[in-house]
Amino acid sequence: MLTTLEIENFRCIEAARLELDLQGTGILGANASGKTSLLEAIYFLGLGRSFRTTVREKLVREGAEYFRVVGRIRTQRGDVTAGIEYRDGTTRARLAGQDVAGMSEVAEALPIQIIDPGVHRLVEEGSARRRRLLDWGVFHVEHDFLGVWRRYQRGLKQRNAALRAGAEARLVGVWEQELVDCAGRLDEARRRYVERLRPYFEEVTRALLGAPANLGYQRGWAGDESLAEALERVRARDDKLRTTTVGPHRADLTFRLGSSLARDRVSRGQQKMLAAALILAQIQVRATLPGEPTCLLLDDPAAELDGENLGKLLGVIRQTPAQLVVTSVSEAGLRGIPIGRVFHVEQGRFRAVE
Ligand SMILES: Nc1ncnc2c1ncn2[C@@H]1O[C@H](COP(=O)(O)OP(=O)(O)OP(=O)(O)O)[C@@H](O)[C@H]1O
Ligand SMILES: [Mg+2]
Incomplete structure (x- = not known):
């Protein structure tokens, strides 16, 4: 499970540091504020690729020369730090202070899945x-x-x-x-x-x-x-x-x-x-x-669903053991999801909601 996340120059996110909840973290923000970008950064950390593009250059914040995502991961064998950086056309991943060649070791420590508005393409x-x-x-x-x-x-x-x-x-x-x-x-x-x-x-x-x-x-x-x-x-x-x-x-x-x-x-x-x-x-x-348990990213789970179907989906999500990171444009969109901590995001800047 992901406990801390640090992001530099990823999409519209210049610098962010978030402490995630072990059960559920909510991310609230207007359109184009950086919600999906945050999920994309987590996904990239765990899998070494994006779910939106195969062109890594697009992930680098405009005007920057690199991006970096670092996460503190709580595993059954203790805490480890994983990091991934892209610069000059090369991606480098590290786990517990060592360079890793493929992404499989990181993927093992941090299994990730996503349900986003494009999930129907499956x-x-x-x-x-x-x-x-x-x-x-x-x-x-x-x-x-x-x-x-x-x-x-x-x-x-x-x-x-x-x-x-x-x-x-x-x-x-x-x-x-x-x-x-x-x-x-x-x-x-x-x-x-x-x-x-x-x-x-x-x-x-x-x-x-x-x-x-x-x-x-x-x-x-x-x-x-x-x-x-x-x-x-x-x-x-x-x-x-x-x-x-x-x-x-x-x-x-x-x-x-x-x-x-x-x-x-x-x-x-x-x-x-x-x-x-x-x-x-x-x-x-x-x-x-x-x-390790799965970190499940939910990007605007209410999209495309009527109230009844959304209720059913959230019912199953509640019974599925996973760490959740959930985005929504409104607080109502987080209702029914076990959320322990909420962040507001505006122009790529995250602020914890007390
Ligand atoms: N490489 C980049 N550098 C700077 N900004 C970028 C880059 N790539 C994308 N953006 C911008 O980041 C902003 C946030 O995009 P993102 O998809 O994260 O928004 P969102 O909060 O998920 O919005 P929505 O609610 O519409 O899904 C957009 O305005 C987009 O144009
Ligand atoms: Mg989005």
Whole structure:
């Protein structure tokens, strides 16, 4: 859990220091005051990327040369400091006084999820967001998952490069054994995780949508063949498209309400409820396992929801063990959320409300 946060030159925030509440912190401010920027800074600290842009330069405050986010994290093994800085096109992360290469150590100490007004895209858009969320859950359960996933990505890159170069079949095939080796392990880990997640997802969707939604998992290639067979079968097509069209990098989650796929028949508000259900169910699973609790960022939770649905969502959030950081344009927007401390933000400056 995040106890103290220091931000320099991140978006409109020139300098800020906040003591966060272990249960819930409210952030109140007008439009364009810096509320989402604060959540984005926390997210960047934990995950090394933004949920709004892939262009890091945009995160640097106008006229500044770098940004830095430092957080004091309370873990079960004691307090540690994590920091991340971006300058001259390079991002450097530190944990407990040591440089860290990937973000996985920080992510382990500070698991983060966000429900924001764009969360419905999880249901509406392509599989990449769903896969990333799925893998967030798997990563926090199975610690060797990340290593296998990285090996797979390297192999995939090589096979795609060979396809693009128009290499002969033998050279393309060299990378396939590596893909096949990793794919089985990725698939099994994801499958085990989805099994674990399913009852939680059904329970949460029952509470949010009135009936349990079914969670499906597609591994990224046909069920009746091995990946080796699938790769061979699509070789001609992959040659033409110059990319690998089957494998765990195409895995997906599906949601069914009754007999139809949710994304074909739900409204925007329901999409938000369904997406939030997936995130909250994952946080609940996380909380049953060893490891640190999740810090859940809620950006304007009332957006898109009527009073009844907002009430249901907040009801489930209250039952989900997480440290909350919640933004709203008005005090009414924080009602019903367990908040121990509130800040007002104006033009990127934060002031604790007594
Ligand atoms: N790199 C940057 N440097 C300076 N200001 C920036 C930068 N990037 C964004 N901003 C500004 O930061 C301000 C705050 O944006 P932010 O999205 O945090 O507002 P918000 O409080 O979440 O507003 P809303 O209630 O509309 O969602 C905006 O005016 C935006 O233009
Ligand atoms: Mg905002």
